[in-house]
């Protein structure tokens with residue numbers, strides 16, 4: 001891990017149980033709340049691997065990372081009653097792949113558009129840094145939504161699995177053929 005990478009440092013802090021923004025570990029990344037909560041519920045999904053571009057991940061890892069990011073975004077939207085989710089992978093400052101997930105609400109910027117139209121001193125001002133009480137509340141809300149979304153997804157995957165087994169049975173196979 002590159003020592004100068006802020007994201008790698010934050011992941012190291014999660015592993016040491018020293019990252020107050022940590023929400024949950026998934027297979028391909030870590031869900032954390034953003035330091036600034038000007039847009040309440042602003043969440044990050046940090047990739048476990050230090051790569052700078054999505055296409056540098058192995059194909060299966062990339063698909064899993066995208067799927068998990070989408071589930072986190074869905075949970076984030078539900079948790080914070082978003083009218084619209086904004087999802088961005090930028091990495092101009094910190095190049096390690098990480099998603100910015102913004103729950104957006106009508107009228108939350110002066111003119112409808114990206115969050116970055118908000119002056120940075122407003123968006124990252126000291127007054128919008130989450131205090132421990134607010135952070136705990138946001139984490140609980142997001143964790144509950146993650147539980148619901150992940151459970152629903154697991155059910156969908158089980159249904160697909162069962163359907164596949166049934167189709168194999170109908171086609172005369174006694175069990176799924178691994179080489180199909």
Ligand SMILES: [Zn+2]
Nearest residue numbers: 005008050096
């Ligand atoms: Zn890194």
